[in-house]
Amino acid sequence: MTTVTIWNEFRHEREDDAVAAIYPDGIHETIADGLAADGSDHEIRTATLEEPEHGLTETVLAETGVLLWWGHEAHDEVSEAVVDRVQERVLEGMGLIVLHSGHYSKLFKRLMGTTCSLQYREDGATERLWVVDPGHPIADGLGESIELPRTEMYGEPFDVPEPDRLVFVSWFEGGEVFRSGCCYRRGSGRIFYFRPGHETYPIYENEAIQRVLRNAVDWATPTEGAPRTFGKRD
Amino acid sequence: MTTVTIWNEFRHEREDDAVAAIYPDGIHETIADGLAADGSDHEIRTATLEEPEHGLTETVLAETGVLLWWGHEAHDEVSEAVVDRVQERVLEGMGLIVLHSGHYSKLFKRLMGTTCSLQYREDGATERLWVVDPGHPIADGLGESIELPRTEMYGEPFDVPEPDRLVFVSWFEGGEVFRSGCCYRRGSGRIFYFRPGHETYPIYENEAIQRVLRNAVDWATPTEGAPRTFGKRD
Amino acid sequence: MTTVTIWNEFRHEREDDAVAAIYPDGIHETIADGLAADGSDHEIRTATLEEPEHGLTETVLAETGVLLWWGHEAHDEVSEAVVDRVQERVLEGMGLIVLHSGHYSKLFKRLMGTTCSLQYREDGATERLWVVDPGHPIADGLGESIELPRTEMYGEPFDVPEPDRLVFVSWFEGGEVFRSGCCYRRGSGRIFYFRPGHETYPIYENEAIQRVLRNAVDWATPTEGAPRTFGKRD
Amino acid sequence: MTTVTIWNEFRHEREDDAVAAIYPDGIHETIADGLAADGSDHEIRTATLEEPEHGLTETVLAETGVLLWWGHEAHDEVSEAVVDRVQERVLEGMGLIVLHSGHYSKLFKRLMGTTCSLQYREDGATERLWVVDPGHPIADGLGESIELPRTEMYGEPFDVPEPDRLVFVSWFEGGEVFRSGCCYRRGSGRIFYFRPGHETYPIYENEAIQRVLRNAVDWATPTEGAPRTFGKRD
Numbered sequence: 001m002t003t004v005t006i007w008n009e010f011r012h013e014r015e016d017d018a019v020a021a022i023y024p025d026g027i028h029e030t031i032a033d034g035l036a037a038d039g040s041d042h043e044i045r046t047a048t049l050e051e052p053e054h055g056l057t058e059t060v061l062a063e064t065g066v067l068l069w070w071g072h073e074a075h076d077e078v079s080e081a082v083v084d085r086v087q088e089r090v091l092e093g094m095g096l097i098v099l100h101s102g103h104y105s106k107l108f109k110r111l112m113g114t115t116c117s118l119q120y121r122e123d124g125a126t127e128r129l130w131v132v133d134p135g136h137p138i139a140d141g142l143g144e145s146i147e148l149p150r151t152e153m154y155g156e157p158f159d160v161p162e163p164d165r166l167v168f169v170s171w172f173e174g175g176e177v178f179r180s181g182c183c184y185r186r187g188s189g190r191i192f193y194f195r196p197g198h199e200t201y202p203i204y205e206n207e208a209i210q211r212v213l214r215n216a217v218d219w220a221t222p223t224e225g226a227p228r229t230f231g232k233r234d
Numbered sequence: 235m236t237t238v239t240i241w242n243e244f245r246h247e248r249e250d251d252a253v254a255a256i257y258p259d260g261i262h263e264t265i266a267d268g269l270a271a272d273g274s275d276h277e278i279r280t281a282t283l284e285e286p287e288h289g290l291t292e293t294v295l296a297e298t299g300v301l302l303w304w305g306h307e308a309h310d311e312v313s314e315a316v317v318d319r320v321q322e323r324v325l326e327g328m329g330l331i332v333l334h335s336g337h338y339s340k341l342f343k344r345l346m347g348t349t350c351s352l353q354y355r356e357d358g359a360t361e362r363l364w365v366v367d368p369g370h371p372i373a374d375g376l377g378e379s380i381e382l383p384r385t386e387m388y389g390e391p392f393d394v395p396e397p398d399r400l401v402f403v404s405w406f407e408g409g410e411v412f413r414s415g416c417c418y419r420r421g422s423g424r425i426f427y428f429r430p431g432h433e434t435y436p437i438y439e440n441e442a443i444q445r446v447l448r449n450a451v452d453w454a455t456p457t458e459g460a461p462r463t464f465g466k467r468d
Numbered sequence: 469m470t471t472v473t474i475w476n477e478f479r480h481e482r483e484d485d486a487v488a489a490i491y492p493d494g495i496h497e498t499i500a501d502g503l504a505a506d507g508s509d510h511e512i513r514t515a516t517l518e519e520p521e522h523g524l525t526e527t528v529l530a531e532t533g534v535l536l537w538w539g540h541e542a543h544d545e546v547s548e549a550v551v552d553r554v555q556e557r558v559l560e561g562m563g564l565i566v567l568h569s570g571h572y573s574k575l576f577k578r579l580m581g582t583t584c585s586l587q588y589r590e591d592g593a594t595e596r597l598w599v600v601d602p603g604h605p606i607a608d609g610l611g612e613s614i615e616l617p618r619t620e621m622y623g624e625p626f627d628v629p630e631p632d633r634l635v636f637v638s639w640f641e642g643g644e645v646f647r648s649g650c651c652y653r654r655g656s657g658r659i660f661y662f663r664p665g666h667e668t669y670p671i672y673e674n675e676a677i678q679r680v681l682r683n684a685v686d687w688a689t690p691t692e693g694a695p696r697t698f699g700k701r702d
Numbered sequence: 703m704t705t706v707t708i709w710n711e712f713r714h715e716r717e718d719d720a721v722a723a724i725y726p727d728g729i730h731e732t733i734a735d736g737l738a739a740d741g742s743d744h745e746i747r748t749a750t751l752e753e754p755e756h757g758l759t760e761t762v763l764a765e766t767g768v769l770l771w772w773g774h775e776a777h778d779e780v781s782e783a784v785v786d787r788v789q790e791r792v793l794e795g796m797g798l799i800v801l802h803s804g805h806y807s808k809l810f811k812r813l814m815g816t817t818c819s820l821q822y823r824e825d826g827a828t829e830r831l832w833v834v835d836p837g838h839p840i841a842d843g844l845g846e847s848i849e850l851p852r853t854e855m856y857g858e859p860f861d862v863p864e865p866d867r868l869v870f871v872s873w874f875e876g877g878e879v880f881r882s883g884c885c886y887r888r889g890s891g892r893i894f895y896f897r898p899g900h901e902t903y904p905i906y907e908n909e910a911i912q913r914v915l916r917n918a919v920d921w922a923t924p925t926e927g928a929p930r931t932f933g934k935r936d
Contacts, residue, residue, distance in 0.1 A: 091816055091861065093369060111815040113888050114793055117932035130645050131460040132624045135327060135422030139460040144625070155935060156600045157612070159793065159889055162633060162866065164398070169624065169637055169645045176935075177598050177637045177645050186815050187861055188369030226365040226373040228859060230819035233878075325582055325627065347579040347654050348559055351698035364879050366858045378859070389701060390834045391846070393559065393655055396632065396867060403858065403871055403879045410701075411832050411871045411879050420581050421627055464585035467623060467644075561837060599928040603795060603890030607928040632866070656837030694833040694841040 002065030002095075002221045003043045006031050007056065009071040010048040012199040019199045027070050027197075027204065031099075034210030035217060042217065049074055054082050061085060066095035066220045068213070069102045070197065076106075083107050091187025092228070095220025097213070100197035103158075108193070111186050112160050118178070119155035122198075125173035127151040129180050129196070133167045138181065138192065138215045146208040152198040154178045160193070170195060181212070183219075188228065190220040236299030236329075236455045237277045240265050241290065243305040244282040246433040253433045261304050261431075261438065265333075268444030269451060276451065283308055288316050295319060300329035300454045302447070303336045304431065310340075317341050325421025326462070329454025331447070334431035337392075342427070345420050346394050352412070353389035356432075359407035361385040363414050363430070367401045372415065372426065372449045380442040386432040388412045394427070404429060415446070417453075422462065424454040470533030470563075470689045471511045474499050475524065477539040478516040480667040487667045495538050495665075495672065499567075502678030503685060510685065517542055522550050529553060534563035534688045536681070537570045538665065544574075551575050559655025560696070563688025565681070568665035571626075576661070579654050580628050586646070587623035590666075593641035595619040597648050597664070601635045606649065606660065606683045614676040620666040622646045628661070638663060649680070651687075656696065658688040704767030704797075704923045705745045708733050709758065711773040712750040714901040721901045729772050729899075729906065733801075736912030737919060744919065751776055756784050763787060768797035768922045770915070771804045772899065778808075785809050793889025794930070797922025799915070802899035805860075810895070813888050814862050820880070821857035824900075827875035829853040831882050831898070835869045840883065840894065840917045848910040854900040856880045862895070872897060883914070885921075890930065892922040 008028035012019040023030050028046040035044055045064075047055025049071075061067075067086065071078070083106045090096050090111065098108045103116045129146040131139045146168075155176035161184070168181030180195035194212060196203045203209055242262035246253040257264050262280040269278055279298075281289025283305075295301075301320065305312070317340045324330050324345065332342045337350045363380040365373045380402075389410030395418070402415030414429035428446060430437045437443055476496035480487040491498050496514040503512055513532075515523025517539075529535075535554065539546070551574045558564050558579065566576045571584045597614040599607045614636075623644035629652070636649030648663035662680060664671045671677055710730035714721040725732050730748040737746055747766075749757025751773075763769075769788065773780070785808045792798050792813065800810045805818045831848040833841045848870075857878035863886070870883030882897035896914060898905045905911055 087815075113789075113813040113815045115889070115932070119932060119935045121935045128643055130624045132626070132645075132647065133630075134460040134462050134625050135419060135424075135457070136459065137457040140458040142460040144461050144463055153935070156598045156637065157602050157930060157932070158600070159930065159932065161863070161886070161888060162601075164864065165630060166634070169647070171639055171643060171645045175596055175639060177600075177639045179600065179637070184863070185369060186863060187817070223369070223371040224374040225370065226368040226376040227378050228368045228861065229378055230817070230821060230859070230861065233821045233823045233855070233857060321581075345581040347555075347581045349655070349698070353698060353701045355701045362877055364858045366860070366879075366881065367864075368859050387701070390832045390871065391696060391698070391836050392834070393696065393698065395629070395652070395654060396835075398630065399864060400868070403881070405873055405877060405879045409830055409873060411834075411873045413834065413871070418629070420629060421583070462625060462627065464583070464587060464625070464627065467587045467589045467621070602928040602930050603887060603925070604927070605925040608926040610928040612929050612931055653837060691837070691839040692842040693838070694836040694844040695846050696836050697846055 001041050003045065003063050004035060004066045004217055005060060005064040006044065006046045006068045007070065008046065008048050009074050011074055012072065022202045027199065030204045031068060031213065034204055035214055037210055038214055040214065049077060054078060056082050056086060058085065061089045064094055065222055066097065066217050068097045068099060069105060069107060070099045071105045072101040072199065075104055078106055083110055087111060090189035090191065093188035093222040093225065095222060096189060096191045097216050097220060098191065098193045100195060103193065111191060114161060115159045118158045121153040121174060123153060123174060124150040125153065128171045129168045130171065131167065132169050133165055136165060136167045137219050138167050138212060140215050141211055142208060148196060148203060148206065150201050151196065151203065154195055188225050192216045192220060235275050237279065237297050238269060238300045238451055239279045239281055239294060239298040240302045241281045241304065243308050245308055246306065256436045261433065264438045265302060265447065268438055269448055271444055272448055274448065283311060288312060290316050290320060292319065295323045298328055299456055300331065300451050302331045302333060303339060303341060304333045305339045306335040306433065309338055312340055317344055321345060324423035324425065327422035327456040327459065329456060330423060330425045331450050331454060332425065332427045334429060337427065345425060348395060349393045352392045355387040355408060357387060357408060358384040359387065362405045363402045364405065365401065366403050367399055370399060370401045371453050372401050372446060374449050375445055376442060382430060382437060382440065384435050385430065385437065388429055422459050426450045426454060469509050471513065471531050472503060472534045472685055473513045473515055473528060473532040474536045475515045475538065477542050479542055480540065490670045495667065498672045499536060499681065502672055503682055505678055506682055508682065517545060522546060524550050524554060526553065529557045532562055533690055534565065534685050536565045536567060537573060537575060538567045539573045540569040540667065543572055546574055551578055555579060558657035558659065561656035561690040561693065563690060564657060564659045565684050565688060566659065566661045568663060571661065579659060582629060583627045586626045589621040589642060591621060591642060592618040593621065596639045597636045598639065599635065600637050601633055604633060604635045605687050606635050606680060608683050609679055610676060616664060616671060616674065618669050619664065619671065622663055656693050660684045660688060703743050705747065705765050706737060706768045706919055707747045707749055707762060707766040708770045709749045709772065711776050713776055714774065724904045729901065732906045733770060733915065736906055737916055739912055740916055742916065751779060756780060758784050758788060760787065763791045766796055767924055768799065768919050770799045770801060771807060771809060772801045773807045774803040774901065777806055780808055785812055789813060792891035792893065795890035795924040795927065797924060798891060798893045799918050799922060800893065800895045802897060805895065813893060816863060817861045820860045823855040823876060825855060825876060826852040827855065830873045831870045832873065833869065834871050835867055838867060838869045839921050840869050840914060842917050843913055844910060850898060850905060850908065852903050853898065853905065856897055890927050894918045894922055
């Protein structure tokens with residue numbers, strides 16, 4: 001059991017009727033419903049860009065065990081001070097799940113040290129996410145693959161450091177592949193990048209995707225660890 | 235909660251009075267006491283070389299969630315058939331914790347694909363195990379290092395594949411270092427190699443070492459995962 | 469410049485007219501032609517199953533810098549003694565490139581410690597190998613992907629340890645993906661598994677595939693290194 | 703053969719007589735001498751903090767194959783614009799060797815995504831760097847360890863991502879250990895962090911240390927690679 005904070009930019013849903021039709025209360029609320037769908041007792045909160053400090057105050061972050069991050073068109077509006085603060089909390093142990101277009105967030109690029117660039121095509125074709133690491137806890141309870149009938153395509157190369165563990169690789173109808181589920185640790189924090197989730201498709205209503213997110217929250221939940229003591233030594 | 239089987243060669247304790255004085259009931263029983271020391275509800279069993287099938291029948295292995303392995307002078311007496319069987323179970327998901335001189339067991343060499351050779355000196359000098367990965371669950375509740383006043387030295391190079399995660403590095407009074415806590419996955423099974431544990435020193439009575447073993451059992455406990463389906467596809 | 473030995477089982481070519489039509493002198497000779505196609509000055513040799521000691525005597529191995537391995541229907545006929553010998557040489561530093569169905573060779577399974585199982589379908593459909601690590605020397609001079617119009621499909625899960633570096637991921641027309649170019653080190657030896665190469669398709673005549681093999685030979689060529697000294701220490 | 707640029711903050715040598723006595727022309731010149739000591743034909747240049755754009759103009763970086771970085775007291779004076787530019791070049795393929803206190807440079811922290819913190823003690827005691835990966839090209843021609851009679855101590859934990867390859871682990875007389883030689887790739891660039899090199903000890907005159915730096919330059923030299931094409935796809 002941990003406290004989960006779902007961060008959403010929350011712009012597309014208020015600017016674009018097509019997106020609002022799919023996610024009327026915002027992507028964050030749909031994700032929240034999915035996390036709660038198995039009756040787990042996580043405490044689930046949300047935060048959005050337009051709130052003071054983007055809803056990610058010192059207090060909120062101190063209480064958060066796992067943070068989910070969805071952003072797309074307003075990455076540049078996220079303040080450096082908040083990125084600093086979130087990065088620091090991740091290094092101290094807070095779990096982080098970066099979703100879809102969040103690959104281009106300041107936060108993810110900061111933690112990866114690379115451009116996090118990729119190729120893309122918004123064609124609404126089929127994606128199949130293959131489990132390439134069936135022993136990983138993020139794959140618990142899944143079948144051999146997850147099929148999404150209509151998605152935006154993301155293609156390789158994906159400019160990220162080699163993942164510690166690669167859990168999913170996507171096949172796209174149009175001919176591309178993508179490393180869609182990538183695990184990292186930075187400091188004491190567990191980080192999972194998960195590709196699916198475009199705003200114009202109801203990806204977060206898919207039960208297998210919801211299962212992945214619940215598994216990822218469990219996996220990313222902080223553990224106790226040993227002291228992170230730095231500096232001058234006698 | 236899982237079922238833990240502690241496998242011990244159980245020779246030194248019956249052949250050498252000095253060892254028997256430290257581990258009168260066998261190293262396996264001392265390890266078992268340490269695993270139970272926090273009141274956890276794992277079911278703990280033991281198995282030894284001289285039992286039929288070395289105590290590792292199909293049934294025992296099928297019921298075992300995490301296997302600990304201590305061996306030294308009789309590695310060659312472990313049958314290939316049992317090694318085959320244990321390897322298969324690890325790949326299916328059973329956790330494995332290989333202790334000290336178990337680095338040279340048929341089983342560990344089989345799973346690593348290398349010689350698992352190292353340097354050593356039985357000098358009874360001090361070892362300090364530094365936590366180099368304070369965020370790892372195997373380091374939960376530890377301080378920055380564990381000090382063992384008298385141990386056998388193991389020194390680099392250690393001929394193993396680069397670990398997935400390196401948790402401990404040992405400093406030895408005599409001038410050597412060693413990667414003492416190495417995490418691997420093979421198939422669905424989690425493997426942890428942990429250096430301390432020579433038969434002529436009461437290492438397994440050390441509370442920090444016991445804590446590491448309990449943490450390692452928790453870390454290595456099988457998770458559900460996704461299907462491992464192989465072969466011809468339609 | 470190094471000495472390259474191409475090992476081929478050399479059965480299909482002599483038993484099956486369709487294979488003989490594609491590889492009249494054996495797969496090994498076509499691979500040899502491809503390795504020499506850029507005028508490099510490697511010394512290239514071949515060895516086959518039916519030669520004494522499978523053509524892999526102590527002398528041959530001592531002189532070999534990089535070994536390529538193609539096998540399929542006769543894995544079980546490779547003697548354990550030769551597998552022991554080749555494994556030992558890899559750990560000492562000899563490079564190894566395992567091709568296609570060689571994933572199931574005793575040698576590769578020995579070095580990986582896993583079953584090396586996968587899914588497959590012999591449907592002659594299209595494969596596209598994406599370069600997921602454009603900075604890797606094995607990708608030198610390639611485009612963003614390599615297209616093979618007709619191949620046998622290999623699909624995930626592929627039961628191997630997480631690669632040190634993943635260079636290629638394949639997309640298959642039928643809906644699967646596969647980690648097709650995987651780098652490992654074991655001891656001082658560099659190992660590259662490369663998926664393409666079925667006996668009933670002229671894969672090794674493809675210029676991009678030949679380029680990959682030349683790159684892989686360069687990458688796997690032994691370096692000097694430091695002493696691998698093991699055993700008792702004063 | 704590549705073009706090597708050695709960047710040095712070049713402050714201690716001009717402010718502190720004790721440092722000037724060891725490195726009268728600056729640490730960069732001593733490093734340059736060591737790189738040239740085997741008669742290799744790299745073109746070696748230097749650049750320092752006080753030069754315009756810290757000596758790292760677009761032109762200089764475009765021509766540089768491998769950049770070495772030594773900084774300590776003036777990390778904050780390095781402009782963000784230059785850090786941006788160097789990071790971009792590393793991702794495009796330029797090699798980077800970060801030395802000693804450079805662990806705390808803006809550049810290294812940017813590329814790692816972590817604090818890069820550690821423990822330290824300036825006690826002038828002995829360090830022994832053990833080769834834990836004797837098969838690595840950066841270890842070419844070394845013995846089993848390198849002994850430095852007097853150094854500053856760096857101790858674990860070292861807050862960096864798990865290295866792709868760990869080449870050296872240091873033993874310190876005072877009881878600590880440190881992961882002293884760490885390999886990373888970010889984008890197409892190879893990065894090597896190498897611990898030795900304090901300004902008050904003549905570390906860069908040590909022949910084994912010079913050999914490591916030459917090996918590291920060879921290892922980090924850019925390779926051709928495949929296209930890094932990102933963005934919208936047809």
